[in-house]
Amino acid sequence: MPTIRDVSKLAGVSVATVSRVLNRSGYVHEETERKVLKAIKELNYTPNFVARSLTNKKTGTIGLMVPDITNPFFPELARAVEDVMQQYGYTTILGNSDENPQKEKQYIQLLKQKYIDGVILASTALTAEEVHTFKVPVVVLDRVVLSDNIPMVTSKNREGAREATRFLLKQGCRKIAHLRGPVQLRIADERCHGYLDVVEKLEWFHPGLIVASNYDMRQAMQATLELLKKHPDIDGIFAGNDIIAIGAMRAVQLLGISIPEEMAIIGYDGITMGEIVYPELTTMAQPIYEMGALAARMLIKMIEKQPLDTLYYELDVQLIERGTTRKG
Amino acid sequence: MPTIRDVSKLAGVSVATVSRVLNRSGYVHEETERKVLKAIKELNYTPNFVARSLTNKKTGTIGLMVPDITNPFFPELARAVEDVMQQYGYTTILGNSDENPQKEKQYIQLLKQKYIDGVILASTALTAEEVHTFKVPVVVLDRVVLSDNIPMVTSKNREGAREATRFLLKQGCRKIAHLRGPVQLRIADERCHGYLDVVEKLEWFHPGLIVASNYDMRQAMQATLELLKKHPDIDGIFAGNDIIAIGAMRAVQLLGISIPEEMAIIGYDGITMGEIVYPELTTMAQPIYEMGALAARMLIKMIEKQPLDTLYYELDVQLIERGTTRKG
DNA sequence: CTGTTAGCGCATTCAC
DNA sequence: GTGAATGCGCTAACAG
Numbered sequence A, B: 001m002p003t004i005r006d007v008s009k010l011a012g013v014s015v016a017t018v019s020r021v022l023n024r025s026g027y028v029h030e031e032t033e034r035k036v037l038k039a040i041k042e043l044n045y046t047p048n049f050v051a052r053s054l055t056n057k058k059t060g061t062i063g064l065m066v067p068d069i070t071n072p073f074f075p076e077l078a079r080a081v082e083d084v085m086q087q088y089g090y091t092t093i094l095g096n097s098d099e100n101p102q103k104e105k106q107y108i109q110l111l112k113q114k115y116i117d118g119v120i121l122a123s124t125a126l127t128a129e130e131v132h133t134f135k136v137p138v139v140v141l142d143r144v145v146l147s148d149n150i151p152m153v154t155s156k157n158r159e160g161a162r163e164a165t166r167f168l169l170k171q172g173c174r175k176i177a178h179l180r181g182p183v184q185l186r187i188a189d190e191r192c193h194g195y196l197d198v199v200e201k202l203e204w205f206h207p208g209l210i211v212a213s214n215y216d217m218r219q220a221m222q223a224t225l226e227l228l229k230k231h232p233d234i235d236g237i238f239a240g241n242d243i244i245a246i247g248a249m250r251a252v253q254l255l256g257i258s259i260p261e262e263m264a265i266i267g268y269d270g271i272t273m274g275e276i277v278y279p280e281l282t283t284m285a286q287p288i289y290e291m292g293a294l295a296a297r298m299l300i301k302m303i304e305k306q307p308l309d310t311l312y313y314e315l316d317v318q319l320i321e322r323g324t325t326r327k328g
Numbered sequence C: 001c002t003g004t005t006a007g008c009g010c011a012t013t014c015a016c
Numbered sequence D: 001g002t003g004a005a006t007g008c009g010c011t012a013a014c015a016g
Helices: A004-011 A015-023 A030-043 A049-056 A073-087 A101-113 A128-133 A157-170 A186-199 A217-230 A242-254 A288-303 B004-011 B015-023 B030-043 B049-056 B074-087 B101-113 B128-133 B157-170 B186-199 B217-230 B242-254 B288-303
Strands: A061-066 A091-096 A118-121 A138-141 A152-155 A176-180 A210-212 A236-239 A264-269 A282-285 A312-315 A318-320 B061-066 B091-096 B118-121 B138-141 B152-155 B176-180 B210-212 B236-239 B264-269 B282-285 B312-315 B318-320
Touching: A004 A015, A004 A030, A015 A030, A049 B049, A061 A073, A061 A101, A073 A091, A073 A288, A073 B074, A073 B091, A091 A101, A091 B074, A101 A118, A118 A288, A138 A288, A152 A157, A152 A288, A157 A176, A157 A186, A157 A236, A157 A264, A157 A282, A157 A318, A176 A186, A176 A217, A176 A242, A186 A210, A210 A217, A217 A242, A236 A242, A242 A264, A288 A312, B004 B015, B004 B030, B015 B030, B061 B074, B061 B101, B074 B091, B074 B288, B091 B101, B101 B118, B118 B288, B138 B288, B152 B157, B152 B288, B157 B176, B157 B186, B157 B236, B157 B264, B157 B282, B157 B318, B176 B186, B176 B217, B176 B242, B186 B210, B210 B217, B217 B242, B236 B242, B242 B264, B288 B312
Parallel strands: A061 A091, A061 A118, A118 A138, A138 A152, A152 A312, A176 A210, A176 A236, A236 A264, A264 A282, B061 B091, B061 B118, B118 B138, B138 B152, B152 B312, B176 B210, B176 B236, B236 B264, B264 B282
Antiparallel strands: A091 B091, A282 A318, B282 B318
16 A cells, blocks of 8 residues: 555655645645646555544544344434435444443443544433543434433424324224333333323323333233233224334234224334334334434534534424324 | 553553553563553553554454345344454444445445455445455455355355245245346345246246346335236245345235235245234245354454455255245 | 654564 | 664644
């Protein structure tokens, strides 16, 4: 691999000049520039980013932490982040945290040693203090602890949950359960609150209609089975996300209950899998790609010290009516 | 961030000594080591990988190129690669190529400038020469051009395809179509050959029973619709992968044909989505995670100049009988 | 406009 | 055993 020095020799100029044309910094005579460019092409020179990073303190690399890329919500998110990053000349390192704060912190420590320029956290619940100790630009995505001064993009979880629940009501459901996500997750809480906002004061409501499950199909299926055993008269389920909803569908079908005639189900997220199941899943769709892209753009702005319009984006969700609910 | 120099001062030794204890290279008095370690802890020092990389010419970072992380086959692969890499202290950069050789080459060029240690290509069809010009350790995964001297891991595509087709035959299918993957893809060719091996000489066979589709559900659905219009007597479909199989299922169900009674369908890959559809998809499963993990381990060996047992791994596939085929 | 020089943080000879 | 000095490849003053 040729170095800047090789180029400077071949072009008969100093390394500084070569550096100048490389970075378009400072003036350089047109003729000189041509010589340099020629030498560069001749040697097939390409600058060494590592050396550059050592002075710059910037690597053009960011980290993306997800709980598990295998969870269908995250590939689309990752895709969005990577697309934007690539577009701006950044490169993105992928990390799976398994919702393990310890693992996550270690990972970020490692990334810092590598002079990462910033991190997008789409993962577990680190506290605001912990995030601040990173001393690296961070954008927090979706499922993370709230804090006033950490940039974040999320969607209108509570509002969306209300809308989803109301929709079930409008469909004629007379007893709606909520299969919520893991207890310590903020977004799961918010969605649960949204559900409560709508049903809390209805006569049939009672706390036993709320059951927590991990974002795991099998587990959701189990939870649903137990729930329906206790409350056979449930005729509507608002699931904390699409995976849970699909698990619930499975359980319901297993029991020979017909969807949507005897049981309406609505999910949350809008992942592709919802279009794969039969009937297709009605869901409150988050703009997953946009959320990822937005987070990426925010991070880039922070890295490049541009001002942020807002620290906190809360995107709209959208009801997608499909087969698991009756026609309105 | 403290530097090695800060540590050396605090410990009252030279940077060389600190470097020695850091890398366990060369002798250093026990007492001295203690002092250094103490200083390191006191300052909370952690070595700067960028600086280290500049001398080492190693970054502890590898690239993983996939066509599209959004395609359900790749998250599991990516997960495997990342798991192993993390385990060995490497960090992995994710890139989506969109099957675009141009984009892929540019990406790899970029990664080289960043002193990437190696690359896992789970992507498009670069030629062996192109891969060689990278001058970086490369392991090629699954869907790539064959070459004698490029390490590769794949599965027994042809054999698996044969087995799948035979299975359909054994089920009593009397006219089996093959919805193959894109024409330029080697794995699609291999699977197609496997199919041909079994049916070519049967009286009912005829080339019109082979139709190509992208690995895209909608497109596969369209293709299936057209295919069945021309050949309504098809009663078995061997799909080039699970996505195609699911698309085919959709088409078949749309036509009111019952699965598996009137039409048996078998996919290939063993992605999770196959368990989500109804009926659940019978498929020839590849050991996706193992393939990724194996590729990762191979790459690490190459990077660390350890000898490779074999350049070419061809893993076994496994028939998973589920609902889209009749009970044997 | 262009060249010289001094780091960036660390590993590595080569002396002592 | 340990330290001083050199270089990895590049950028950024600072002089001309």
